[in-house]
Amino acid sequence: MENSPAVLSIILFLAITFFVIPFASPSPQSSLWKGSSLSVEVDSDILVSPDESFTFGFHRIGNNAYALSIWFSNSANKTIAWTANRDHPVNGLGSSVTLRKDGALVLTDVDGTVVWSTNTSSTQADQAQLLDTGNLVIEDPQGNVLWQSFDSPTDTILPTQPITKSKKLISSMPGGSVSSGYYSFYFDNDNVMKLMYDGPQVSSIYWPNPDYNIWQNGRYNYNSSRYGVLDESGTFQSSDRLSFSASDSDMGSVIKRRLTLDYDGNLRLHSLNNSTGLWSVSWEALPNLCDVHGLCGRNGICVYNTQKPMCACPFAYEVSALSDWGEGCKPMFNISCEDSQQLRFVELKKTDFWGFDINHTSSVPLDACLELCQKDCTCVAVSYKMGSGDCYTKSALFNGRTAPDFPGSLYLKLPLNFDTSDMYVLQVHEPICNAANATEATVAAPKYVEIASSRTKWTYFYWFISAFGLIEIFFIVFGWWFASKNGTKPTSIEEGYKLIARQFKRFTYKELKKATGNFKNKLEREGSRAVYSGVLEDERVVAVEKLDDIIPNEAFWAEVSVIARINHMNLVRIWGFCSEHSHRFLVSEFMENGSLDKHLFDGGHSSAGFLGWKERFQIAVGVAKGLAYLHHECLEWVIHCDVKPENILLDSDFEPKITDFGLAKLADRGGAHSKISKVRGSRGYMAPEWALNLPITAKVDVYSYGVVLLELLMGSRASDWKMEGEDREEEQVQEEELELELLGLVRMLKGKLGGTEDSWIDDFVDARLIGQFNHRKATVMVEIAISCLEENRSNRPTMDSVAQMLIALDDESTSHGEHSYSVMYPE
Ligand SMILES: *[C@@H]1O[C@H](CO)[C@@H](O)[C@H](O)[C@H]1NC(C)=O
Numbered sequence: 165m166e167n168s169p170a171v172l173s174i175i176l177f178l179a180i181t182f183f184v185i186p187f188a189s190p191s192p193q194s195s196l197w198k199g200s201s202l203s204v205e206v207d208s209d210i211l212v213s214p215d216e217s218f219t220f221g222f223h224r225i226g227n228n229a230y231a232l233s234i235w236f237s238n239s240a241n242k243t244i245a246w247t248a249n250r251d252h253p254v255n256g257l258g259s260s261v262t263l264r265k266d267g268a269l270v271l272t273d274v275d276g277t278v279v280w281s282t283n284t285s286s287t288q289a290d291q292a293q294l295l296d297t298g299n300l301v302i303e304d305p306q307g308n309v310l311w312q313s314f315d316s317p318t319d320t321i322l323p324t325q326p327i328t329k330s331k332k333l334i335s336s337m338p339g340g341s342v343s344s345g346y347y348s349f350y351f352d353n354d355n356v357m358k359l360m361y362d363g364p365q366v367s368s369i370y371w372p373n374p375d376y377n378i379w380q381n382g383r384y385n386y387n388s389s390r391y392g393v394l395d396e397s398g399t400f401q402s403s404d405r406l407s408f409s410a411s412d413s414d415m416g417s418v419i420k421r422r423l424t425l426d427y428d429g430n431l432r433l434h435s436l437n438n439s440t441g442l443w444s445v446s447w448e449a450l451p452n453l454c455d456v457h458g459l460c461g462r463n464g465i466c467v468y469n470t471q472k473p474m475c476a477c478p479f480a481y482e483v484s485a486l487s488d489w490g491e492g493c494k495p496m497f498n499i500s501c502e503d504s505q506q507l508r509f510v511e512l513k514k515t516d517f518w519g520f521d522i523n524h525t526s527s528v529p530l531d532a533c534l535e536l537c538q539k540d541c542t543c544v545a546v547s548y549k550m551g552s553g554d555c556y557t558k559s560a561l562f563n564g565r566t567a568p569d570f571p572g573s574l575y576l577k578l579p580l581n582f583d584t585s586d587m588y589v590l591q592v593h594e595p596i597c598n599a600a601n602a603t604e605a606t607v608a609a610p611k612y613v614e615i616a617s618s619r620t621k622w623t624y625f626y627w628f629i630s631a632f633g634l635i636e637i638f639f640i641v642f643g644w645w646f647a648s649k650n651g652t653k654p655t656s657i658e659e660g661y662k663l664i665a666r667q668f669k670r671f672t673y674k675e676l677k678k679a680t681g682n683f684k685n686k687l688e689r690e691g692s693r694a695v696y697s698g699v700l701e702d703e704r705v706v707a708v709e710k711l712d713d714i715i716p717n718e719a720f721w722a723e724v725s726v727i728a729r730i731n732h733m734n735l736v737r738i739w740g741f742c743s744e745h746s747h748r749f750l751v752s753e754f755m756e757n758g759s760l761d762k763h764l765f766d767g768g769h770s771s772a773g774f775l776g777w778k779e780r781f782q783i784a785v786g787v788a789k790g791l792a793y794l795h796h797e798c799l800e801w802v803i804h805c806d807v808k809p810e811n812i813l814l815d816s817d818f819e820p821k822i823t824d825f826g827l828a829k830l831a832d833r834g835g836a837h838s839k840i841s842k843v844r845g846s847r848g849y850m851a852p853e854w855a856l857n858l859p860i861t862a863k864v865d866v867y868s869y870g871v872v873l874l875e876l877l878m879g880s881r882a883s884d885w886k887m888e889g890e891d892r893e894e895e896q897v898q899e900e901e902l903e904l905e906l907l908g909l910v911r912m913l914k915g916k917l918g919g920t921e922d923s924w925i926d927d928f929v930d931a932r933l934i935g936q937f938n939h940r941k942a943t944v945m946v947e948i949a950i951s952c953l954e955e956n957r958s959n960r961p962t963m964d965s966v967a968q969m970l971i972a973l974d975d976e977s978t979s980h981g982e983h984s985y986s987v988m989y990p991e
């Protein structure tokens with residue numbers, strides 16, 4: 165019996181070995197050994213580099229379409245660094261990658277076809293290993309590298325991965341795709357690294373700047389070694405003396421980086437934030453994306469805006485294919501080469517198209533330049549620079565762009581009888597809203613794979629439009645003038661703006677009449693406009709708003725142009741408009757719960773229903789977000805100018821949506837001379853600068869928002885506020901007095917906030933809430949409102965920061981376990 169402890173321990177040891185160890189989770193492999201494979205169906209069939217920064221395996225790129233890729237393990241959106249089969253996705257069932265006995269690494273599809281393989285058959289290859297650098301290498305037992313993924317980059321190079329004579333980066337298609345796009349980054353025959361667009365119709369080099377020579381671009385073409393590499397601290401250097409560093413290069417190799425030729429044709433260095441998994445751009449080749457060629461297709465113009473480029477069609481041209489702006493625009497006219505056809509030219513200011521010059525002449529007057537084009541049947545337009553008199557006749561229009569600093573104009577050739585009575589429809593598409601993020605977006609399947617019953621059949625659909633490919637509209641002023649019958653003298657200048665958008669419909673009067681049952685159900689809303697509810701043929705419930713007959717054409721189009729572009733959950737979505745003779749309507753989504761004023765000020769006795777604390781806070785946040793979107797996001801220049809409870813509608817969940825962009829004004833982007841002269845907005849909500857005749861900025865909305873915020877807390881009009889003890893008579897309140905009331909209220913609140921006592925907030929907040937509100941939130945909301953109501957507008961916060969403060973406030977209280985409750989108003 166002396167032996168029993170030893171026997172026991174042996175049994176125990178065996179038990180651990182056989183039972184426990186097999187159940188311990190296997191640490192991920194970094195190698196695939198000869199004879200083994202990874203299967204597409206098994207999620208754990210991956211290789212992970214020893215330091216876990218890279219993963220190799222199957223990656224879903226679409227509906228039943230998979231790619232064999234290496235990605236950054238730590239990136240939030242599975243950022244791909246390399247793909248074996250970028251243009252040949254495999255099936256989600258039955259596909260696998262195997263290191264065969266003969267030494268080749270082979271990717272096979274469900275039916276056994278070899279989709280991709282390495283050239284290592286009949287070698288001693290022993291294992292495929294994923295290294296910490298993100299390089300997948302195939303080695304023999306002695307450790308010699310027989311093949312490596314670093315030798316065949318796709319759209320990305322990683323630190324230490326050289327780019328050489330025979331290697332090029334090829335961009336991916338937009339929309340989160342991995343398939344090959346049209347842009348490449350490579351060493352050209354002159355030893356210089358270039359970016360080229362090689363599209364279906366044309367190709368051209370756009371970087372370094374094609375208007376300058378190699379020397380002017382700071383490059384060097386006598387070193388034929390053609391070698392470039394990004395080092396681990398974020399500095400790229402190549403034999404043509406191209407050299408740049410990441411903006412975070414001072415942080416060295418701690419940061420993971422990649423140099424990617426993004427789908428939009430820009431070459432960017434991206435840095436990974438390890439804690440968030442998100443990328444930021446730490447260097448880019450082209451600060452102005454409109455310098456990239458091929459973005460907007462034939463005849464298309466890249467419009468250089470404040471932050472992002474958009475594609476537009478020139479006057480008398482229309483978009484070729486709505487689904488693909490890369491196809492550009494087609495003319496809406498025909499020019500024959502017969503002598504008898506009379507022509508004229510239309511000027512597109514600050515616009516140029518790069519390339520396709522028939523002829524260049526210097527120091528010629530405009531008349532003579534236009535005549536050159538008029539006589540030449542192959543000429544479609546001329547580019548003319550006023551000062552130098554440079555005249556370029558063009559045989560085709562590609563790579564168009566407008567830039568505020570371009571010192572010339574483009575003159576388009578049109579038949580004299582081209583009908584201009586129709587409004588000029590300028591369609592603008594936003595190819596990229598946020599280029600840096602767009603590449604990381606995982607969106608709709610770029611490829612669609614359909615499996616037929618007997619054998620595998622592939623059907624590919626490409627979505628060329630970008631991840632954020634909203635068709636947006638935008639309007640520009642194009643001046644145009646006629647050449648007279650004799651062809652040369654300008655006779656008149658007209659400017660016009662018109663627009664339309666996809667998904668933004670022009671309704672006929674008949675359609676609206678039908679939808680609203682002959683304008684039967686009028687909604688109760690304040691303001692000058694009648695609003696009817698209706699149901700469209702596709703069963704969407706809509707609100708149909710009648711616009712003033714007397715609104716001048718220009719104002720109508722200005723309004724339509726603003727609202728058509730708007731797409732945010734806190735802004736009322738406009739589905740379309742109608743303009744037939746004097747009938748003008750806007751068609752928008754229907755908001756079940758009507759406008760905020762009904763809920764807030766009707767004493768809770770109306771059928772509208774009473775708002776609890778939770779709803780009020782939600783409304784405060786939502787309105788702030790909506791305004792922040794208008795002011796700061798994709799539409800930087802929109803100012804609402806009339807923020808008030810009447811213009812805040814509530815949906816079935818009491819989510820607020822801002823409406824009535826009737827007064828919205830495209831802010832002058834230069835900022836220097838605002839053209840808003842007439843006072844707009846509503847009494848009691850107007851910022852002092854209206855009265856002071858100062859330029860109007862987005863800060864007028866911040867002011868009005870401050871008033872609304874106070875009213876959400878008080879449950880009554882801020883302008884109805886009375887000083888304690890003051891007994892105001894019912895009298896006609898003058899505008900100045902309204903302002904004084906507001907000033908008094910602000911002064912009182914400032915005093916209370918500065919004081920030590922904090923019970924005042926109970927008196928201030930709507931008594932109908934019977935104390936059911938969050939004190940801390942309410943106090944901070946008062947503070948925010950007060951800062952929004954600063955007399956000096958530069959002291960007011962931006963809507964963006966207001967929204968952030970409120971969101972932070974909400975997070976803080978939820979993490980402290982605040983209950984959400986709603987209050988029923990006692991009958
Ligand atoms: C050519 O480029 C290579 C790689 O960048 C570099 O090592 C070499 O010194 C260069 N030669 C000359 C003559 O500049």
Ligand SMILES: *[C@@H]1O[C@H](CO)[C@@H](O)[C@H](O)[C@H]1NC(C)=O
Pocket residue numbers: 437438439440
């Ligand atoms: C990563 O992101 C977090 C959160 O946005 C930020 O606080 C931090 O500074 C970032 N780190 C780096 C290295 O940029």
